[in-house]
Amino acid sequence: MKKEYLLLVVVIIGLGALLFYQKKGRTNYQLPELPILQKAADRLLIERAGELTEICLVEGKWVVGPQQYRADSDRVKKMIAEVKDLKLTALVSERGNYQIYDLVAEKKFKISLFGADQLLREIQIGKNSASLRQTYVMLKGDPKVYQALGNLKSNLFSSVADLRDKKVLEISGEQLAGIDEIVLDRLEDDKRQVLKLAKLMPEPVADDGKSEQAPASVVVWQLESGVPVVIDKVDRLLKSLADLKCESFIEDRHSEAFSKPLYRVVVRGGGEEFWLALMAPEDDKYPALSSYSLEPFWLPSWRAEKIIKGFSVDTTSERAAESK
Secondary structure, three states: OHHHHHHHHHHHHHHHHHHHHHHHHOOOOOOOOOOOOOOOOOEEEEEEOOEEEEEEEEOOEEEEOOOOEEEOHHHHHHHHHHHHOOOEEEEEEOOOOHHHHOOOOOOOEEEEEEEOOEEEEEEEEEEEOOOOOEEEEEEOOOOOEEEEEOOHHHHHOOOHHHHEOOEEEEOOHHHHHHOOEEEEEEEEOOEEEEEEEEEEOOOOOOOOOOOOOOOOOOOEEEEOOOOEEOHHHHHHHHHHHHEEEOOEEOOOOOHHHHOOOOEEEEEEEOOEEEEEEEOOOEOOEEEEEEOOOOOOEEEEHHHHHHHHHHHOOOEHHHHHHHHO
């Protein structure tokens, strides 16, 4: 009987200890409730160690830096959403110790979101947690350190160069369909070689009434001499130009240095003209200019050489000879 009582006492003590530690481990604080931000944002400031990067909405377009370069609007919208949807997950410190969270002046960065000159939210951002899934942050006017969901450091901290819109040539699907002239100009052995291609739209094939679908017209590209060229190679060239993005911009070179490009392609149609000029490669990159960006930029070699392949036009007769 004594053993049974002793066992019962041990069980009661164990349950009591478990309840005590469970209660002790419970969160005894309340995280601040962040207001839902309904107002549209039109300005974003990123500050770090005295350096300031400003992104603002000008005439419906996002621009970045004092030069008001075109900003990558998709990237900016994601940054704004990250700030607006900030989610705190835990209180980490009420006593400071900012150094261990990289929330000191020389390491932290501050991001401020504005709408119509009103500060919507300000966050001080330190280092990521060990899992990289959370970030140590502080809120405006609050000395406490919190954990926030997400890798805010990599998602929000960006330089002007990173935030710039890298698009350097854009031709819509409708514009591509309207292209009817291509000029391929290249410099070889100090001599310019120019090829001109024109698109012919043959008259529609007569409907014999037997087929449910109307017969399709075949597009033909040909040289000035009238010799047809292989259409799939022309299509690949046009598609490589349609949504062209650069690696980065060249800030220490002026457009005047591009007066004699190694390659220049011009496409026209529907009263519009688009062009791209490539200089000789440097360190596996091609300096370039375009009708969309008169500021010099770098194209990676793999992308530039994809376009350059289009300068070697195959005629249909050559293709037929190769297949024999």
